[in-house]
Amino acid sequence: MSTKQHRHAAVEAMVTKVKTQLSEGVNVHSLNLAKIELLKLCSQRHLFPRSDFPVPDEKQIEWFYLIYEDKNSEYALYINSALPCQTYRPHNHGGSWAIIGAVEGEEKHSLYRSGDDGSVEFINEIMVKPGTAVSMLGDGIHSISAQGNAPLLHLHFYQKSFPKQGKRIEYNLDTGIAEHFFLKDLDYIVDYR
Numbered sequence: 209m210s211t212k213q214h215r216h217a218a219v220e221a222m223v224t225k226v227k228t229q230l231s232e233g234v235n236v237h238s239l240n241l242a243k244i245e246l247l248k249l250c251s252q253r254h255l256f257p258r259s260d261f262p263v264p265d266e267k268q269i270e271w272f273y274l275i276y277e278d279k280n281s282e283y284a285l286y287i288n289s290a291l292p293c294q295t296y297r298p299h300n301h302g303g304s305w306a307i308i309g310a311v312e313g314e315e316k317h318s319l320y321r322s323g324d325d326g327s328v329e330f331i332n333e334i335m336v337k338p339g340t341a342v343s344m345l346g347d348g349i350h351s352i353s354a355q356g357n358a359p360l361l362h363l364h365f366y367q368k369s370f371p372k373q374g375k376r377i378e379y380n381l382d383t384g385i386a387e388h389f390f391l392k393d394l395d396y397i398v399d400y401r
Contacts, residue, residue, distance in 0.1 A: 286397075308342050310336050310340065315336050319332045
């Protein structure tokens with residue numbers, strides 16, 4: 209069996225376990241169980257060789273490789289290969305839960321809570337590096353900042369694929385403005401199923 213076939217089998221097994229864990233509802237406890245399954249997948253480093261997911265160049269600081277999506281565009285798994293300068297302002301995932309785990313590299317995830325007036329309030333920070341992951345319920349908000357000099361190779365697991373996440377919100381902490389946007393027709397996503 210090729211590396212891609214082994215990876216596909218391991219991803220299918222992980223998704224099957226997660227679907228069972230989330231079958232009676234998504235909550236902090238069930239999402240934490242799902243996070244454990246994603247971390248097990250992240251630990252199988254040999255399934256994610258850089259030859260399949262190369263470090264991007266300075267023209268394109270990141271690539272998202274879609275490696276799994278079920279027939280309903282749910283349970284989508286992406287590999288984010290990025291330069292160590294990657295950052296994202298606070299944003300949500302259009303109502304989708306999210307779990308992000310590291311294969312290589314470190315990034316800081318700052319977690320926020322949305323206020324009734326549309327503002328965001330800082331809650332906590334989590335350093336996502338090999339052996340750790342962050343998870344968010346459907347109303348979760350986070351910002352991302354790569355740390356150190358090593359490129360990133362992280363798994364991003366979502367309830368819905370990017371196009372199905374619909375309207376997302378990005379928050380500008382300096383101005384207090386929330387901007388709506390959609391993830392579709394993105395030129396830095398590669399279908400690698």
